[in-house]
Amino acid sequence: MKKKTPQNCGKCGLCLNVCPVYKVLKEEPASPRAKLQLIKAYENDTLSSSPLLKEIMSKCLMCGSCTTNCPSGIDHYSTFMEMRRKMVEDQGETPAIKSLTYLLAREYRLKFGAGLARTGQKFVPDLFARNYKLGNIPLKNFPTLNATPFRKAHDVIIHPDKKPVGKVVYFTGCATNYLYDDTGVATIGILKHMGYEILIPRDQTCCAIPLLFHGAADRASKNITTNINALKGHDVDAIIVDCSTCGEALTNEYPRFIEQQGQNPSEANAIAEKVMNILSFIDQQFDRLEFDPNITEKLSVTYHAPCHTKNNFNAHIIVERLIERLPFVDYKRAVDADECCGGGGTFFYEYPEVSKKMVDKKIENAKAVNASQWLTDCPVCRMNLAGNLDTDDPLKVLHPVTLIYSALKDI
Amino acid sequence: MLDTQVKNELMTIVDTGRYLDRPEELACYAYDAFVVEALPDAVIFPETTQEVSDIVKIASRYKVPVTCRGAGTSVCGAPIPLRHGIVICFSKMDKIIDVNTRDRYIIVQPGVVNVDVQKALAPFGFFYPPDPGSMNTATIGGNMAMNAGGPRCLKYGVTIDYVLGMEVVLASGDIIRFGSKNIKDVTGYKLSSLFCGSEGTLGIITEAILKVRPLPETVKTLMVTFDDLDNTAKAVTDIIGSGIIPVAMELMDKLTLNTIEDVANLGLDREAQGSLLIEIDGVKEACEREMTLIIEKVKENGAIHVQEAKSEVERERLWTARRSAYGVFAKLAPDIVSEDVTVPVSKVPAMIRKIIEITEKYGLKVGVLAHAGDGNMHPMIPANKADKEEWQRVERAFDEIFQAAAALDGTLSGEHGIGLAKSDYLPLVMNKQTIDFMKKIKQAVDPDGILNPGKFV
Ligand SMILES: Cc1cc2nc3c(=O)[nH]c(=O)nc-3n(C[C@H](O)[C@H](O)[C@H](O)COP(=O)(O)OP(=O)(O)OC[C@H]3O[C@@H](n4cnc5c(N)ncnc54)[C@H](O)[C@@H]3O)c2cc1C
Ligand code: SF4
Ligand code: SF4
Secondary structure (H helix, E strand, O other): OOOEOHHHOOOOOOOHHHOHHHHHHOOHHHOHHHHHHHHHHHHOOOOOOOHHHHHHHHOOOOOOHHHHHOOOOEOHHHHHHHHHHHHHHHHOOOHHHHHHHHHHHOHHHHHHHHHHHHHHHHHOOHHHHHHOEEOOEEHHHOOOOOOOOHHHHOOOEEOOOOOOOEEEEEEOHHHHHHOOHHHHHHHHHHHHHHOEEEEOOOOOOOOOHHHHHOOOHHHHHHHHHHHHHHHOOOOOOEEEEOOHHHHHHHHHHHHHHHHHOOOOOHHHHHHHHHEEEHHHHHHHOHHHOOEOOOOOOOEEEEEOOOHHHHHHHOOHHHHHHHHHHOOOEEEOOOOOOOOOOOOOOOHHHHOHHHHHHHHHHHHHHHHHOOOOEEEOOOHHHHHHHHHOOOOOOOOEEEOHHHHHHHOEOOO | OOOHHHHHHHHOOOOHHHEEOOHHHHHHHOOOOOOOOOOOOEEEOOOOHHHHHHHHHHHHHHOOOEEEEOOOOOOOOOOOOOOOOEEEEOOOOOOEEEEEOOOOEEEEOOOOEHHHHHHHHHHHOEEOOOOOOOOOOOEHHHHHHOOOOOOOHHHHOOHHHHEEEEEEEOOOOOEEEEEOOOOOOOOOOOOHHHHOOOOOOOOEEEEEEEEOEEOOOEEEEEEEEEOOHHHHHHHHHHHHHOOOOOOEEEEEEHHHHHHHHHHHOOOOOOOOOEEEEEEEEEOHHHHHHHHHHHHHHHHHOOEEEEEEOOOHHHHHHHHHHHHOHHHHHHOOOOEEEEOOOEOOHHHHHHHHHHHHHHHHHOOOOOEOEEEHHHOEEOOEEEEOOOOHHHHHHHHHHHHHHHHHHHHOOOEOOOOOOOOOOOHHHHHHHOOHHHHHHHHHHHHHHOOOOOEOOOOOO
């Protein structure tokens, strides 16, 4: 079905109470409905561009809950992305976001930045680190950077542990490459265990979603082309992602972007068809997993469903089912397992007070179920949840693959 | 813009974060789900009754219009600040003050969302029956001001039937309280009937004591389809006529079913000309007996397919379909007009025939949807307001629909209210003396006419 534009919004308001930002702020301008009305007014020239208009547009987690719940089928996601681009064009970008998009646009800059940040992290005086916050997250709670970027630490082709059953491409995303190599190690480990040969194309780069969110379309364009070139033409069973935001980019945004640029989207479409979230991939072939029979004690586990898993892949149901199927897990669902944590790209950084309220509630409810592991399949959610827990908190935040990998039988 | 003096005084009551008046922000309070829009001069978010009273005192002194707003889901323009001035938005005055299921009441501030009342009660095995289709967003204050109903009001009654007591700020800024925590209370006038349904024109609701009910032991949900819309309507009349009062009885025609199915893929029957979503609840044995009777009645009226929801998930799916009807219609055209004329249930078949006849005459598309068990019609006409010629046809069609309803002993609105949408039609169902009487009440309580001016009184 063709997605609908702001013109088709019936102003029914059903999207208000599904919007995590509205639910905290309780002000209409924060709502998806208002954003659409303002976009309409801007496009009809009854409202002109202003710093406030830009701020209203960026006070959004780009979580997609409004799109999922809108009975009129409005495509908020693309509408907002396009409006954000126009706002950056009209109003410029804040220095902090500018440097972020600058970094993400080029792999070598990221590497360079990561190097700087690492030395920085070592030298930041303890007191300073304890008191200083980036957004709502205390600096000391930020994840440390991978000692070596994940892709550099691994071969381009990795062979399976047993008789090969197939071949996959692994799109690692920035987070696994620079921050959370445990996710990458586990993903590879599981795929090998299942019998897959893994290809990790060297020249992949940031998926470009953060750039698109911040209206940096020209920079995004370069990343998209680089990634399409890295991912196209492989004769594989699937292109695996471990982050649903990357997944969403590859499946929805790339083809749309290419089409918008007036180019032929057939390569992007072919890639989109093969993209699969690692957790769905595991769920489909669950029988290929052999668990360590020595694990007898059950781990109590809870889950936070990232918005992009929920709203783009609709895969949170699959993930929860997968967690429940794990023989060594006692799954304890938190009442708000599928509510947004307020991390949303750089939202936690731009609107810390809003984000903090959301994450505190999540933590309260997760603690209420007395789990020892808090699983989530999005690196930003992980950073946000873990960053707001004390470093010595018994509740640990992990990607589900890490837990699964740790329980596999050696073969 | 408000006069600087007025603004300065208002700003002594609330901090900057709770006072909005930049154009981008005001634009977000110019609309509801109806088609007319008007900009306020300022939006203010009180958190306590005292703040409301202080705000109104200032407004009253300077004679600045005050329009209340909950979530802005009204479909008749009720919260539109037609004469500009101040919008008092209750979205941040949203505390649940007391849940007492032993004495069967809940006390809430006006900004509490209906669904949050349900969530607060569910753990105790209780619920609050009024369930407007907008319950996930709409506020209790808005529900009370509109005397909102919903599907299950067929059996349980509407908002006013659940109001035990209220706190109201008058146009003078005075605070009044009436009613109590008692299920029975005949002390003085029943003032709740004055404010409930007054659409914010008589007073400002700042707190409510609401009656709650224990959740029923059993709920059964049935989806029935027919190959004839007239028979669908007749089945409704027959079931109610046989003495059964289901919780809800929702009628949808072919266009409605198909429009929902296009969007939601819920597995609805695309071929059916009409369908009924019927729900009953109560003691298990009684439900079973009623169910048998209902199935008998629908079969007598030529039902082609009868399906009982087997699980909570399936039930939810059927209700999701029904709830999304309004929204999916909105996607058919830039605007949607949905009215809710209501007729005695025995006249439902005749009213539906009229609606179809009239819309055909004017060459309009119509989705027929109804809380049929209580005769509450919801014809939805997708149209484009910018297309003047088409819009004229829409207006003429609704003229005739209102007239047809009046002729069938019906009324203008069952639950959506009058707002801006229907004020011109009041004389169809009320004589001049009655309208004058309402004006006298308004005059007495709000002599300067500052509360929600420009509306039906
Ligand atoms: C998809 C959809 C489905 C709907 N389904 C139903 C339904 O099934 N049944 C039904 O009855 N209605 C329905 N409605 C209409 C609407 O949701 C109801 O009228 C609801 O009660 C409005 O609540 P609100 O909080 O959005 O109020 P608003 O729309 O913000 O305001 C409505 C009126 O209440 C006044 N008001 C608000 N708060 C106060 C207060 N504290 N004190 C005094 N006055 C106040 C406003 O001034 C205004 O006149 C539906 C609307 C939509 C969009
Ligand atoms: S749910 Fe969709 S149609 Fe309704 S107000 Fe939101 S965007 Fe508009
Ligand atoms: S994308 Fe998420 S945060 Fe943004 S408007 Fe929609 S629901 Fe709200």
